[in-house]
Amino acid sequence: MALPSHISSSAANPSSARTPVYALVGNPNCGKSTLFNALTGLKQKVGNYPGVTVEKKVGTAYSQHGQPITVIDLPGAYSLAARSPDEAVTRDVLLGRRADTAQPDRILCIIDATNLERNLYLVHQILDLGRPVLLVVNMMDLAAAAGTTVDVARLEQELGIPVIACEAVNGKGLIELKLAMSRADLPLARHAWAIPAAIAPAVTELQASLIAHDRKAPLVARAEALLLLTDQDSVRVAGSTPLHARTGEILRTWQQRWEGEGTDWAGTLVNSRYDAIGRIAADVLLQTGETGPTASDRIDAVVTHPVWGWLVLGAVMTLLFLSIFTLAEYPMNVIDAQIAHLADWVKSALPPGDLRDLITSGAIGGVGGVIIFLPQILILFFFIGLLESTGYMARAAFIMDRLMARVGLNGKSFIPLLSSYACAIPGIMATRTIEDQKDRLVTILVAPLMSCSARLPVYLLMIAALVPGDRVPLFTKVGIMILMYALGTVGAFGFAWLFKRTLLKGAPPLMIMELPPYRLPRVKDVALHMLERGWLFLRRAGTIILGISIVLWFLSAYPKAPDGATDQQQLAQSFAGRAGHLLEPAIRPLGLDWQIGIGLITSFAAREVFVSTMAVVFNAEAKDDDTTPLRQAMLAAKWPDGRALFTPLVCFTLMIFYVFAMQCISTIAVVRRETNGWKWPLFQTAYMTGTAWILSFIVYQGGTALGF
Amino acid sequence: MPHPTLHHRLPLCQLAAGSVGRVCELKGDPQFCQRVREMGFGESARVTKVSGSGTILCSVNGNRIALSHGAAENILVEEIARR
Numbered sequence: 144m145a146l147p148s149h150i151s152s153s154a155a156n157p158s159s160a161r162t163p164v165y166a167l168v169g170n171p172n173c174g175k176s177t178l179f180n181a182l183t184g185l186k187q188k189v190g191n192y193p194g195v196t197v198e199k200k201v202g203t204a205y206s207q208h209g210q211p212i213t214v215i216d217l218p219g220a221y222s223l224a225a226r227s228p229d230e231a232v233t234r235d236v237l238l239g240r241r242a243d244t245a246q247p248d249r250i251l252c253i254i255d256a257t258n259l260e261r262n263l264y265l266v267h268q269i270l271d272l273g274r275p276v277l278l279v280v281n282m283m284d285l286a287a288a289a290g291t292t293v294d295v296a297r298l299e300q301e302l303g304i305p306v307i308a309c310e311a312v313n314g315k316g317l318i319e320l321k322l323a324m325s326r327a328d329l330p331l332a333r334h335a336w337a338i339p340a341a342i343a344p345a346v347t348e349l350q351a352s353l354i355a356h357d358r359k360a361p362l363v364a365r366a367e368a369l370l371l372l373t374d375q376d377s378v379r380v381a382g383s384t385p386l387h388a389r390t391g392e393i394l395r396t397w398q399q400r401w402e403g404e405g406t407d408w409a410g411t412l413v414n415s416r417y418d419a420i421g422r423i424a425a426d427v428l429l430q431t432g433e434t435g436p437t438a439s440d441r442i443d444a445v446v447t448h449p450v451w452g453w454l455v456l457g458a459v460m461t462l463l464f465l466s467i468f469t470l471a472e473y474p475m476n477v478i479d480a481q482i483a484h485l486a487d488w489v490k491s492a493l494p495p496g497d498l499r500d501l502i503t504s505g506a507i508g509g510v511g512g513v514i515i516f517l518p519q520i521l522i523l524f525f526f527i528g529l530l531e532s533t534g535y536m537a538r539a540a541f542i543m544d545r546l547m548a549r550v551g552l553n554g555k556s557f558i559p560l561l562s563s564y565a566c567a568i569p570g571i572m573a574t575r576t577i578e579d580q581k582d583r584l585v586t587i588l589v590a591p592l593m594s595c596s597a598r599l600p601v602y603l604l605m606i607a608a609l610v611p612g613d614r615v616p617l618f619t620k621v622g623i624m625i626l627m628y629a630l631g632t633v634g635a636f637g638f639a640w641l642f643k644r645t646l647l648k649g650a651p652p653l654m655i656m657e658l659p660p661y662r663l664p665r666v667k668d669v670a671l672h673m674l675e676r677g678w679l680f681l682r683r684a685g686t687i688i689l690g691i692s693i694v695l696w697f698l699s700a701y702p703k704a705p706d707g708a709t710d711q712q713q714l715a716q717s718f719a720g721r722a723g724h725l726l727e728p729a730i731r732p733l734g735l736d737w738q739i740g741i742g743l744i745t746s747f748a749a750r751e752v753f754v755s756t757m758a759v760v761f762n763a764e765a766k767d768d769d770t771t772p773l774r775q776a777m778l779a780a781k782w783p784d785g786r787a788l789f790t791p792l793v794c795f796t797l798m799i800f801y802v803f804a805m806q807c808i809s810t811i812a813v814v815r816r817e818t819n820g821w822k823w824p825l826f827q828t829a830y831m832t833g834t835a836w837i838l839s840f841i842v843y844q845g846g847t848a849l850g851f
Numbered sequence: 852m853p854h855p856t857l858h859h860r861l862p863l864c865q866l867a868a869g870s871v872g873r874v875c876e877l878k879g880d881p882q883f884c885q886r887v888r889e890m891g892f893g894e895s896a897r898v899t900k901v902s903g904s905g906t907i908l909c910s911v912n913g914n915r916i917a918l919s920h921g922a923a924e925n926i927l928v929e930e931i932a933r934r
Contacts, residue, residue, distance in 0.1 A: 222889040226882070258914045261891040289913065373885060409881065413888040443901060443915065447908055541917045544906040553919055554906065653883050653922040655890060658908065658915040 162203075164213045165277075165324060166247035168233055168269065170262050171219030172659050173255040174281045178311040179216040182321070186675070187216060189668055190531035191659050194219070194558060194576035197229040199236055199244065206325030207318065215247060218575070221261075223268045223366070224373045228583070229575040237272065238363060249329060253279045253311075256286035256293045257660070259428055263420045267336065270302070271369060273362030275329035278306045279320060285660070289437065291428055298427045303333030312665070339415045342372065342408055345397040349390065356387035372397075373409045439660040443538070447658075452542045459535070463526045464621050464628075467599075471518035478518070479772075482511035501696050504762050509692025512758035512773055513751050514684045516600040517677060523596050524676040527565050528669035534661045536561060544654055550636050551643030553654035556586040560635060563593035564628070565676070567810045571817055581647040585639050587817060588827050591810050592635040594628045594802060596680070597750040601801045602627055604754050607774045609794035623798075631802045634834070688755050691745055695719060695759050699741075714738070714760065733800065733836070734793045734843040736782060743806075750806045792846040796839045803835035861930070864907055864923035866900045872928030873897055879925035887926070890916065898928060 169175050171193030180187050183202030188195055200216040217236055218229035225231040232241075239246030250269055254262035270276060280293050299306040305323050309316030323329075338346050349368035353359045359367060371386075371394055386394075401408045445451045486507045493499040530536055536558055544554030555577055563570030570590045577583040594602070606620050643649065698719040704712050714720045715737075722744055723737030730740055738760050746753035754773075761776040780788040805811070805828040814824040866872050874896045877884040891911050892898070901908040901915065907923045909916055918926075 221886070224885065224889070226886055258912065260912050261914060264889060264891070409885050410877070410888060410893075413885065414893050417888075417891070417893055439915070440901065440910075443908065447902055449904070537917075541906060541908065544917070544919060548919065548921075554917065651919075651921070653880070653925075654906070654917065654919040655883075655887060655892075655922060656917045657890070658917055660915075 162211050162213050163249060163324075164215065164245055164247045165249050165251045166215045166217055166237060167251045167253065168217050168237065168265070169219060169253035169281075170221055170255065170258075170265060171657065173219065173253055173258075173262060174311045175219060175253050176216055178253055178279065178281065178309070179214060181311050181314055181317055182214055186671060188672065190536070191534040191662050192531060192536040192558065193657055193659065194229065194573060195531075197232070197572050197575040199232055199241075201244075204321065204324070207321050208325065210325060212324055214251070215244065220265060222265060222373075224370055227576050227578045232575075237269070238367070247274070249275045249277065249324075251277050251279065251324070253281050253309075256280045256283050256308075257289055257291070259293060260417070260420055260424045263423065264416060266302075267416050267420055268366070268369075270304075270332040271336075271362070271366040273331065273366075276304050276332060277320075277323055277329065278302065278304055279309045279311075279316075280306060281309050281311050283308045283315075284310050291430055294427045294429055298423070301423050301426060303330060305329065336416070336419050338369075339411050341401075341406055342412060345372065345393075345408075348393050348397075352387065352390040352393050356389050369412065373412050437660070439534075442661055443658070446535070446538050447541050452538070456539060456542055459530070460625070460628075461621070463523070464624050465617075466526070467519050467522050467624070468617060468620055470522055474518040475515055478515050479511075482507060482515065486511070497700065500700065501693065505693050505696030505759055506689060508758040508762045508773075509695070509755035510684050510689050512604075512754045513600055513688050514681060516603060516751070516754075517680060519599055519603065520596050520680050521673055521677045523599065524565060524673040525669060527562075528672045529664050530561075531672075532662065532664040532668055534659045537656065537658045540656065541658060546636070548651045550640035551649070551651050552582055552585060552639055553652050555652075555654055555656055556582060556639075559586055559590055560593050560632075563590040563595060566595050566597070567591040567593070567807065568813050571810070571813050574817070577652075579649065579652050581643075581649045582652050584818065584823065585642045585647050587814055588642060588823065588830075589635040589639045591805060591807065591827070591831065592631045592638065592803065594631040595750075595807075596676075597807065598627075598801055600751045600754045601746075602798055604757070604773070605794045605798045608777050608789050609791050609798075627798055627802055630799070634803060638830070638834075683749065683751075687749060688752055691748060691752050692755050692759055695741075695745060695756060698722075699759065719760075729836075732844065733796055733839040734790075734847070735797070736788060738780065738788070739797070743800075746806050748808050750801060753801070753806075790851075792843060792851045795846070796843040799842050800835045800839045803831055803838060805831035859929070860927045862924045863898065863900070863909065863918070863926040863928050864904070864920055866898075866928055866930060867933070868900050868902050869933070870930055871897060871899050871932040872930050874926060874928050876927040877925065878927065879922075883922065883925075887922070892916070892926065897931075 167175050167179055172191065176187045176189045176196050179185065179200070179202060180189065182204040185202045187200055196216060196218045198218065202214050202216065204212045204214050206212055215236060217233040220230040220233040223234050223237070225234045235241045236244050236247065237250070250272070252266050252269055254266060266278065278298070280295060280298070283293065286292060293308070295306050295308045307316055307320050307323060309320060346365065346368045349371060350361070350364045353364035353367055354361055446455050486503045489502050489507065490499065493502070530539070539561060540554040540557040543557040547553050547557055558576070559570045559573040562573050567590050570593065571587050574583045574586045574590070577586055602624060606623050609623070610619055699714050699717045701717060704716050719741050720737065723740035726740035726744060727737040730743065741760055742753045742756040745756045757777060758773050761773065761780060777789050778787070782788055811824045811828060814827060815821055818824070860875050863872065874892060874894055876894065877887055896911055899910045901910055905920050907918050907920070909918065
């Protein structure tokens with residue numbers, strides 16, 4: 144590869160003793176994480192929507208000669224003037240403001256060849272930082288298909304830095320990239336960008352003050368001076384260390400002067416960068432074919448249509464729930480049979496006693512009750528993977544934007560909410576793409592109302608108990624399921640509306656969001672993501688749920704009742720039973736007894752623990768000889784006066800409770816981290832569980848009054 | 852920036868689907884204008900309206916960008932071609 148041969152800065156080169164550190168930056172959705180995975184062999188999540196990566200991730204790549212190179216994958220950003228927390232992570236790492244991350248020695252910029260000008264804007268800002276930059280032009284194949292090509296040699300000449308054409312998805316250009324990355328010296332950019340005359344004196348003055356008073360390196364000071372002028376919020380730009388008073392004074396003086404003259408300084412700066420980029424693009428972009436409406440345009444005409452768009456969204460959801468019920472049945476029966484087989488084997492191999500009960504009722508019963516839902520979890524994640532990798536996520540956000548505007552948010556908030564159907568934790572992380580702090584907080588507060596995959600086992604168990612008989616019309620089951628998901632979603636919107644009008648007032652934010660081109664889903668990515676989530680589910684079953692089940696078994700087996708007591712009496716006077724009895728007054732108005740109360744207590748750790756708890760609590764009553772399916776054991780459960788415990792109304796009430804209640808310690812922990820304190824997670828737990836109780840009360844009492 | 856224009860200016864939300872416009876002026880919240888410019892939506896950018904009356908979808912330099920109605924109201928364009 145012909146590289147420009149002008150002077151390179153030796154100071155900026157990584158010393159041979161240290162592993163060079165590269166920061167991987169670029170616009171959202173240009174393939175950073177795909178390239179990161181290709182370089183490091185890691186399995187960072189990738190997807191076809193902006194905002195998949197919201198936190199930095201460090202990995203190690205190896206050069207062609209086996210030397211290690213550290214690579215930091217960063218969230219996508221359109222500009223160094225960050226507008227949202229995820230972009231701020233990128234800015235802070237690049238400017239060396241993160242205490243936990245060393246300032247990268249070199250920057251690996253990745254740009255999308257199909258969208259050269261917009262992508263070069265960030266590159267243009269990064270070249271100001273005066274650090275060696277390697278430029279990767281990704282998606283050359285897609286650009287060719289769209290009828291354009293990028294003259295890489297010419298771009299290299301224009302910018303004065305190494306430029307490598309690449310197709311990260313299929314590994315093309317990786318060897319050239321690794322060779323360039325392991326070079327001992329990288330040239331600094333020949334960065335000919337004239338700051339507009341009206342602004343230049345201010346930049347010089349600010350730069351001098353930043354060097355003298357804020358102790359910044361000269362080039363970083365220049366870049367920060369430019370950022371101070373393009374970002375209205377100077378506090379945010381300065382990061383945690385506030386600006387020196389003198390620097391702030393200079394900034395204000397200039398701003399007042401420009402305001403008086405009517406100069407739009409920020410706009411002038413952006414436009415002059417775009418002018419410079421436009422000249423470069425005119426030289427390096429070659430039109431090779433006709434450009435007309437693309438396939439994506441034609442699909443979007445339907446999918447983003449005000450009427451058809453809703454129908455498509457509805458069809459996708461219905462298909463998802465239909466598959467969860469129909470496709471999962473066979474593998475579920477297989478798993479069920481295997482678990483029963485295992486329990487029977489243990490029973491025949493061990494003499495009767497506490498150990499045998501612990502293994503069969505505690506461990507196998509509890510864990511088995513949960514892992515039977517693995518097929519459904521896999522199907523759910525397969526669908527979510529498809530939505531994420533085809534580019535449909537951003538379209539769903541587009542369709543929802545108007546509805547979201549009614550509740551005071553915008554379509555961007557819908558992506559975290561949609562992710563929360565899988566699990567609230569990645570959903571809450573994804574709120575980092577939301578610009579406004581209040582809107583982000585509202586989205587965090589309502590995200591756990593979206594029914595997550597851990598609720599799926601609870602719903603499925605309750606639906607099985609709710610609709611008696613084996614030949615139940617599929618549509619009844621699917622209908623109840625969709626109703627639960629809809630309830631959670633409506634609840635989330637309702638509370639967002641309420642919070643935006645009371646606690647966190649503010650105008651609905653304006654949305655500007657890029658819709659990625661549609662891509663065929665990559666089977667490997669979807670399968671990998673699905674298996675990873677499936678493994679996570681199994682691991683939880685094997686650790687947390689196994690642990691809780693064993694502890695619960697002890698708590699329900701001790702202290703021992705006198706000989707001759709029934710299983711029911713034993714459970715009632717055990718530790719677990721006493722805890723359930725303590726809770727019973729609070730849940731009795733909801734039609735729930737102390738045995739279900741035990742489940743409500745244990746499932747505060749994680750919702751699916753409810754299922755394993757029911758298995759331990761009710762299978763404890765089953766006779767030794769054979770393993771009763773959980774559903775039948777539950778249906779046999781009675782109140783002391785002989786009424787059935789799990790009436791359809793009670794099952795329905797329980798489902799409503801689980802739609803709204805905050806039963807997840809991990810979510811509380813993540814909200815605490817993302818909001819920097821206990822205030823919001825505690826508030827969230829209180830409002831969600833309070834709502835759950837009130838709605839369950841209304842449903843149960845109303846249902847009873849109506850004679851159900 | 853005065854343009855010698857034959858066409859009158861209209862907000863982007865009123866541009867007909869399929870029409871092409873040139874951005875003349877960005878109004879409203881300066882922070883938002885900043886980001887709109889940084890995403891290639893600056894003065895003199897060529898915009899093709901794809902669809903939408905509420906939330907709108909348009910294409911700039913070959914990438915599709917969705918804008919809230921409130922945002923599209925603040926972007927003034929002059930129509931330069933009709934499909």
